[in-house]
Amino acid sequence: MRRLWAQVASFDRPARLLMVNQFAINLGFYMLMPYLADHLAHGLGLAAWAVGLVLGVRNLSQQGMFLVGGTLADRYGCKPMILAGCALRTVAFGLLAMAGSLPVLILASALTGLAGALFNPAVRAYLAAEAGEDRRVEAFAAFNVFYQAGILVGPLAGLALLAWDFSAVCAVAALIFGVLAVLQSRALPARPPADRGAEPAWRAVAADWRTIAANRPFLLFAASMSGSYVLAFQVYLALPLRARDLFGERAGLVTGAIFAVSALAALSGQPKLTAWAKRNLPGPRAIVCGLAVMGAAFLPLLPDSRDTALGVGALMVCAALLAWGGALLYPFEMDTVVRLAGDRLVATYYGAYNTASGIAISLGNLAVGALFDVGVSWLPWAVLATTGLACAALVAQLHRAGYLVPRPVAVPASAAGDVGAG
Numbered sequence: 001m002r003r004l005w006a007q008v009a010s011f012d013r014p015a016r017l018l019m020v021n022q023f024a025i026n027l028g029f030y031m032l033m034p035y036l037a038d039h040l041a042h043g044l045g046l047a048a049w050a051v052g053l054v055l056g057v058r059n060l061s062q063q064g065m066f067l068v069g070g071t072l073a074d075r076y077g078c079k080p081m082i083l084a085g086c087a088l089r090t091v092a093f094g095l096l097a098m099a100g101s102l103p104v105l106i107l108a109s110a111l112t113g114l115a116g117a118l119f120n121p122a123v124r125a126y127l128a129a130e131a132g133e134d135r136r137v138e139a140f141a142a143f144n145v146f147y148q149a150g151i152l153v154g155p156l157a158g159l160a161l162l163a164w165d166f167s168a169v170c171a172v173a174a175l176i177f178g179v180l181a182v183l184q185s186r187a188l189p190a191r192p193p194a195d196r197g198a199e200p201a202w203r204a205v206a207a208d209w210r211t212i213a214a215n216r217p218f219l220l221f222a223a224s225m226s227g228s229y230v231l232a233f234q235v236y237l238a239l240p241l242r243a244r245d246l247f248g249e250r251a252g253l254v255t256g257a258i259f260a261v262s263a264l265a266a267l268s269g270q271p272k273l274t275a276w277a278k279r280n281l282p283g284p285r286a287i288v289c290g291l292a293v294m295g296a297a298f299l300p301l302l303p304d305s306r307d308t309a310l311g312v313g314a315l316m317v318c319a320a321l322l323a324w325g326g327a328l329l330y331p332f333e334m335d336t337v338v339r340l341a342g343d344r345l346v347a348t349y350y351g352a353y354n355t356a357s358g359i360a361i362s363l364g365n366l367a368v369g370a371l372f373d374v375g376v377s378w379l380p381w382a383v384l385a386t387t388g389l390a391c392a393a394l395v396a397q398l399h400r401a402g403y404l405v406p407r408p409v410a411v412p413a414s415a416a417g418d419v420g421a422g
Contacts, residue, residue, distance in 0.1 A: 027154045234298075
């Protein structure tokens with residue numbers, strides 16, 4: 001831990017602020033969102049379809065708008081998008097605290113997702129530019145520690161606030177985002193993007209998107225990595241389903257332990273894994289190893305044992321391996337996106353990358369749910385393990401073929417100038 005703090009302190013103030021900002025973002029988000037479905041169903045008495053609609057609108061508005069959020073960050077600067085996202089979350093969570101009707105809940109949910117679409121690509125692009133090429137991997141490794149810490153602390157804080165009521169959770173979460181907006185408006189340097197010229201914005205944006213669509217190495221990498229997001233999401237889907245199968249109504253405690261193990265494994269493993277990988281593996285090989293570990297995480301769940309002790313052990317091992325695999329690959333994954341972008345339009349590339357991963361998660365969850373419905377106990381775990389190994393093989397092949405070596409990116413005349421960081 002001492003080494004981590006020393007590493008964080010070695011970065012400039014804006015980078016440190018972005019890391020703390022991400023902890024606070026996840027703290028505010030995860031103190032509220034895990035308990036939203038229960039509040040909607042039991043606190044407000046909404047039908048199951050209405051609960052699904054509210055939650056689905058949030059996911060759709062965020063995943064569907066990531067590319068737009070990244071594009072806006074590249075055109076108008078990352079700081080305005082970070083501030084706008086935090087301000088929108090403040091409004092959205094305030095609405096959730098007071099909402100009693102379905103239309104207001106849908107509006108609040110849509111604003112919550114839009115806020116994430118605005119600040120997520122902007123934060124990553126800003127951090128990538130602030131750290132520079134030589135320290136991007138270290139910066140994203142430290143960033144992921146703060147990210148996971150927020151996921152760990154957020155639900156615990158939300159659970160404590162639920163002793164009052166759900167409105168108190170919403171109010172505190174809204175306050176966190178409001179404070180973030182004020183602090184960053186004062187402390188975060190603006191870093192305005194380069195002048196994009198007098199061409200109409202829509203035409204310049206279309207040129208930027210065509211540049212990304214023509215970047216074959218980036219598209220292949222995004223497709224190859226999409227499976228990793230499906231695997232990581234199983235902490236929220238497949239593992240709780242397995243816990244429910246083993247423990248019935250008592251599964252909530254086991255599910256909470258799964259989240260805790262996942263976050264603690266990432267927090268404890270991130271600095272050591274990144275340092276080891278930087279000494280022993282080039283970036284693409286670290287990504288391949290991380291994907292292989294994520295796939296192997298599901299192997300302990302293959303035996304259909306009804307022994308509860310073995311079942312819990314297998315779930316915890318799976319959660320830890322998923323977290324360690326993700327921690328190993330994440331800094332190098334983020335660095336690779338910047339490299340494949342040619343250090344241009346970085347926020348837009350991150351937005352496109354996040355959109356692709358969001359689509360993969362949605363389709364992957366449908367497939368995983370269908371596999372559970374088949375009724376063959378080992379089948380979901382075998383398919384998930386195979387997915388991880390297949391993604392590792394695809395990234396390894398891209399590396400061997402030279403696709404992950406940075407190449408000049410074709411730049412339309414209308415998009416000249418470095419606007420990646422904002």
